[in-house]
Amino acid sequence: MSDAAPPARTAAVIPAAGRGVRLGPGAPKALRALNGTPMLIHAVRAMAASRAVSLVVVVAPPEGAAEVKNLLDAHALPERTDYLVVPGGETRQESVRLGLDALPDDIATVLVHDAARPLVPVDTVDAVIEAVRDGAVAVVPAVPLADTVKQVEPREKGEPEPVLATPDRAALRAVQTPQGFARDTLLRAHRTVTGNVTDDASMVEQLGEPVVVVPGHEEAFKVTRPLDLVLAEAVLARRRVTDGF
Numbered sequence: 001m002s003d004a005a006p007p008a009r010t011a012a013v014i015p016a017a018g019r020g021v022r023l024g025p026g027a028p029k030a031l032r033a034l035n036g037t038p039m040l041i042h043a044v045r046a047m048a049a050s051r052a053v054s055l056v057v058v059v060a061p062p063e064g065a066a067e068v069k070n071l072l073d074a075h076a077l078p079e080r081t082d083y084l085v086v087p088g089g090e091t092r093q094e095s096v097r098l099g100l101d102a103l104p105d106d107i108a109t110v111l112v113h114d115a116a117r118p119l120v121p122v123d124t125v126d127a128v129i130e131a132v133r134d135g136a137v138a139v140v141p142a143v144p145l146a147d148t149v150k151q152v153e154p155r156e157k158g159e160p161e162p163v164l165a166t167p168d169r170a171a172l173r174a175v176q177t178p179q180g181f182a183r184d185t186l187l188r189a190h191r192t193v194t195g196n197v198t199d200d201a202s203m204v205e206q207l208g209e210p211v212v213v214v215p216g217h218e219e220a221f222k223v224t225r226p227l228d229l230v231l232a233e234a235v236l237a238r239r240r241v242t243d244g245f
């Protein structure tokens, strides 16, 4: 018998415990259907489509963990991948931390992927994993901005807001998920950084560790508002025509 340690594995943590307030009333966002299949199942399949991902941890709405387990059992998913469900928290940050707590010791690379980005292509997932395996401690997929961006002095809704600056758009990127991390670095970030953040990479930035960007994909957009549901269903319809599924 060999004494060699088993190869370090990659896991994807999927925070799916948000309510989806901006999407409007209804079931928690991750459980809403896109062309008849819950958004979360699309997101799980997107992670499991990568042959490098051997474990997917779904962070479910706190009162919905049993329902999410049933959903995973009821849908066809790649058998080479393991699936775990844990209840989430009050904020995205807390939900991700609860997902990280569930990881077994042999996981070396961690992806954090929004359930709300159900259509990310597998090539983007693989590019993020490869960059981490090549030595980056934190990797973020991102796309250039289509709009000019203004920094403003925020005012109450509807009130005109004074413009403070127009940042150089060429140096800005809109950040997506999955974000990929060396496990130790991400755990340290979640143990150390407090306060409100909107993504995991910014926690690593606060540690003073380097974060790099790789190309994202326009289909990795986040389903946030009602119009995004229309776009997501249109993308799925196009895939059915071009890819046959």
Ligand SMILES: Nc1ccn([C@@H]2O[C@H](COP(=O)(O)OP(=O)(O)OP(=O)(O)O)[C@@H](O)[C@H]2O)c(=O)n1
Pocket: 014, 015, 016, 017, 018, 019, 020, 021, 022, 023, 029, 030, 059, 088, 089, 090, 091, 092, 093, 095, 096, 113, 114, 115, 116, 117, 222, 223, 224
């Ligand atoms: N307490 C929370 C809040 C958010 N999320 C997850 O984080 C991802 C990105 O969050 P966002 O798109 O903002 O989702 P919501 O918080 O549900 O949206 P909203 O702000 O409109 O309520 C989503 O997959 C969401 O389910 C989570 O797991 N736990």
Ligand SMILES: C[C@](O)(CO)[C@H](O)COP(=O)(O)O
Pocket: 092, 114, 174, 175, 176, 177, 198, 199, 200, 222
């Ligand atoms: C993580 C994220 O999707 C990267 O763009 C984003 O920051 C999540 O923000 P939200 O306010 O939770 O939608």
